[in-house]
Ligand code: SF4
């Protein structure tokens with residue numbers, strides 16, 4: 001058992017950074033729903049300290065229950081005045097609890113499949129075939145039911161949510177608008193980027209990867225195919241399987257570093273946050289630590305690459321209404337009009353995990369005539385949190401229904417969010433309500449604008 005405590009003990013100092021002030025409590029979705037201090041960040045940190053100090057056993061039922069209920073959304077990190085790195089603490093603590101008592105079957109199954117292409121690829125093929133029958137869309141209405149039927153309905157609803165959006169057809173719109181940068185001034189000019197294609201993204205949302213490549217190339221990036229890449233290991237790390245996460249990180253470093261890249265582009269927020277954290281994950285590996293440092297420093301979310309940090313509209317914060325024709329991002333090509341009402345939901349691992357808030361909004365505001373509607377609660381988790389929505393249907397379902405209600409109240413036709421898990425969870429919730437609202441990645445809207453503006457012809 002001692003070796004299981006090693007990771008958490010290494011971070012003991014971080015545990016004691018928590019001054020128990022409680023500022024994080026209102027930001028925590030599980031605390032706000034359950035009202036139990038043990039289900040708050042402060043309470044969970046208290047449990048972690050107790051384990052490290054030997055006051056409770058790693059196999060304790062209470063410890064397991066309260067850590068298991070954590071979404072891992074890291075909203076507590078964004079508001080913590082003491083800079084407590086809660087996400088890393090949680091991963092270390094989950095390694096302890098998973099080692100003391102095997103996690104539930106689904107929590108082990110899905111990460112295991114993700115790491116095995118021989119199972120993942122046929123699984124994704126079957127999911128696409130099922131999606132084509134239209135059955136998942138019908139079954140998604142059963143999500144509200146109790147027990148297994150509800151979980152099955154959610155799983156099928158998540159598959160249905162990956163169907164191509166109804167409103168992005170590339171048919172209407174006008175010519176490219178606004179000032180166009182000279183080819184030599186495009187933001188990606190001369191930069192070689194490799195794209196993480198991902199597991200679910202490649203299997204069910206391949207269109208997002210295709211749109212990402214088109215948009216990056218339109219902006220001067222040279223996008224290089226990276227063979228031998230695999231799962232980023234995020235799910236493994238979040239569920240406490242840090243050894244498997246390290247193996248996957250080593251494999252990706254090997255695959256990407258041989259291509260002489262300037263940058264590694266990621267369009268899945270959860271994967272990007274995990275890959276930026278490879279230096280921490282491999283800090284004790286003498287062969288990999290330096291390589292991981294170099295790798296992590298090159299990882300960029302696609303909104304970060306294109307959204308022009310510092311070049312967005314004047315201060316005012318995320319969620320302000322878009323202004324048709326507002327000035328563009330220097331070095332970013334402008335496309336044609338996309339006359340849609342769009343709202344944006346921030347993926348936790350982009351907003352809290354990578355502290356990227358304005359860039360996706362700047363990208364959306366750069367699209368002529370797109371109406372950007374603020375989403376109340378955009379900073380709160382959608383309830384998906386990897387596979388949380390499936391493993392915790394009650395609490396995940398409550399959080400998810402609040403998000404869907406908030407989206408529907410905006411009257412938006414489209415909701416944009418930059419993570420496949422969030423797209424699927426929100427999409428399943430909308431399917432369950434029978435709401436005809438498309439869920440897309442922000443890059444798809446930019447791609448649509450380029451297509452409507454004739455930039456690809
Ligand atoms: S805000 Fe930070 S320091 Fe305060 S209780 Fe929460 S984790 Fe601890």
Ligand code: SF4
Pocket residue numbers: 027028029030031039040041044069070071072073074075076077086
């Ligand atoms: S990660 Fe999210 S759910 Fe977990 S303690 Fe922090 S705010 Fe609460």
